[in-house]
Amino acid sequence: MFRVVRRLPSNDVEWTDFDRVTPTARLTAQRSGRIEAGDVADEIGRVEAETRPRWVWDDTPRWYPRLLGAGVRVSRIVDLRLVHALLRSSSATEGSALHGAARGPWDTAQAATDDASALFELVPESLPDPVAEFLAQREAIEASPARAGLELLVAAESTGALVAVEMRRRGIPWSPIVHDAVLTELLGPRPGPGERPAHMRDDLDEIRVALGDPDVNPDSPVELRKALNRAGIPVTSTSKWQLSEHEHPVIEPLLRYKKRQRLLVANGWSWLDAWIRDGRFRPDYVPGGVVTGRWATSGGGALQLPKAVRRAVVADPGWKLVVADAAQLEPRILSGLARDAAMAKAGEGDLYEGIVRSGAVADRPQAKVAMLGAMYGATRGESGRLVPRLARAFPRAMAYVDAAAAVGEGGGVVSTLLGRSSPRPGAGVAPDVMPPEMPRADGDGASRAWGRFTRNFVVQGTAAEWALCWMAALRRRLYDTWGERGEAAPHLVLFLHDELVVHSPADVADLVAEQVRLAAVEAGELLFGPSPVRFPLTVAVVDDYGQAK
DNA sequence: CACTGATGCGCG
DNA sequence: AAAGCGCGCATCAGTG
Incomplete structure (x- = not known):
């Protein structure tokens, strides 16, 4: 049974039940009722304990923190916002009203709030009708040739929304004492405001001596690159991998400095002050936040x-x-997607050792770099050289990702096993790649880049x-x-x-x-x-x- | 001063 | 400056 809940302007909650009589019957409203604002958590808790319905609501962060705060856990839901996003763009819902629907209220991110005390006090904006949306979603799913996959995907995505709220509520147990000890060990004791930690001051002294430049500021990439060039180091950027290709007394202290600067800036004392409360780290998870x-x-x-x-x-x-x-995980997912029996066999134990045993490559590091190259679309370097050997050993797996890449290069849409589809090129929410132009002979145009994206999408998305x-x-x-x-x-x-x-x-x-x-x-x-x-x-x-x- | 894009690096 | 996917974040650099 599905129970759709909707918050009214009065903060009362209206509910409507839908039973699935037979797998093919249209859902029809069976019963409905109303809960007074003050009784919502108690009543949902009571019904959950009795009948465990699949709760259907607009947006999990708007409902669940308050319920958990009142001690009410629910087992199963449909998160209409997340499911709308899935079904609207899925190739598996073509022909339904939801498919390709114009952007509307379900596509705009809701004001995520974790502030349980404020949740039910918010004046609800003119929210879209959850019953109408739910029926549109059911229609799209039940008419789909890929229905079974969509049903599972919808359930998994929605349960993820519950877990995200539950994890944030409990928090990650975090010791500020240990964190401070780590920072002190790697950076030196916590410095005063505006000061560099002691170890970084030492690194900086070494850098300046080695460059013969008493003022250089390694935090400025532009300034640093000029100083390095003046010292005879022909780098075109200050990235660590390029730096490590050169022999010079400045390289070692500079890499050390950059590593420490990174730790200080990303997870140093100010991060600790900002994110750790009462021994817990409570990040804001965004289920479905990645394409x-x-x-x-x-x-x-x-x-x-x-x-x-x-x-x-x-x-x-x-x-x-x-x-x-x-x-x-990802190569194993690929062997499942492609039904590649040889690759599944190689994965009976450690997959990379299995690939070596198949004779495709010489050692485990080669197996790993070849596998990543196959899934990411490497064409050059060691990885690109090893991919063809992998393709000979596991032709079905290779054909699967090659086909996904070909679809992307042609501007098409690919889908995961359960039916999540890739964005159309140029759709806006897409990765930072330009839409494909006409196929060109230069070998690495935007369409090739999009092909690498769709190649990886099917594997990464099914792994997710x-x-x-x-x-x-x-x-x-x-x-x-x-x-x-x-x-x-x-x-x-x-x-x-x-x-x-x-x-x-x-x-x-x-x-x-x-x-x-x-x-x-x-x-x-x-x-x-x-x-x-x-x-x-x-x-x-x-x-x-x-x-x- | 606020804003935007580029840079660089942490993770999977 | 990655080769080869997906992210978030802080900072710098340049612009309005």
Whole structure:
């Protein structure tokens, strides 16, 4: 049963139930009712406990923080805003009213608020009708030839929205003491305002001596490049990889300085002051924030935590972190997409070792660089040279990504396994690439760049779908097994594309690790059914995130 | 002063 | 200055 909820201007909530009588029957409204503003959380909690409907609402950040604050967790929802975005652009909904609909209120990002106290006090703007939108979405899904995939995708995307709010509510356990110790070790003690940390002052002295320039400011790329050129180092940019190609006394201290400057600026003491409260880091996750379906974050850079500061993610006393990483996820996804039996066989154990054993390449590093080259569309360098050898060993996999690239080069749309479609070139939300021009002979025009994007889209996007299913399956398993423990139950605290971290009471951490593995098996079956492709994990039960891997 | 784009680097 | 995808963020550099 679906229960569509809608907040009225009075802040009362109106609900309407839709039952699915048979898989093919049109949904019809069965019952409806109204909840007074003050009873919303209690009533939703009561209905959830009794019938566990699939709640349908406009935008999860507008509903769920307040519910969680009142102790109400829900199992299943449809997030109309996220699903609208999926269905509107999906090739699998062609012919439906939703497909290619004009941009409207469902396409404009809602004012995301996590301020639970303000949520229901907001004067609702003239919100679009959630019942009409829900019916349009159901119609698009049920008429689609790719219905099964869309149903799964819609459920996974929506559950991701729940997890994002839940993770932000719990926060990542963070030790400011350890973080400060890391910074002090790498940079020196916390400096006064406007001062450089001690180790960076030492680096700077060395840089200035080596360049014979007592005033050079390495924070200014333009100034630095000129100073380097004056010292006889012919760099055209100040990027670290170009610097490291030259022999000169300035290079080593300069690279050290840049590394430290990066840490200071991105995750230094001011980051600590801004983002850590009461021993928790609460980033603002943005499900579906990336065109491929990956999550993004806004503020805090939670998906780019440097390895060096991960030691500061410390489990509470009596708790552990269960850190799980899907090994070589994207190439495994490709072997599933392409139904490449030879590649699936190579992936029975470590995929890259398997590729070596197949005879395609000489060693594991070569296997890795060749595989990445195949998925990203490398044409030059070592990677580009190795790709053809991979293509001989795994022709089906290679044909799959080559076909996706060809579609993109021709200005077409590609889709993931479950039905998320790539943007049309030049659609605006697209990556920073110009739309393809007429195919040209110069070998690397904009159309080639777009082809590399669509080549990668099918793999990255399907990997994101696997990861959402993995996370959703784990969420359900954690709740089913330990849900009655309430706040003391193991809970997800981080989701990093192909990696999950669960904060767990120590006594059940090993059982959590087992559930993480079972959830990965479940995700593989959801996407690929009976298939030889495997999705092995590396799982570590640790006290701090720095100990994992 | 505010704004925008480029640069460089952290992550997957 | 990447070769080869997807991001966020701080800072600099240039413009209005």
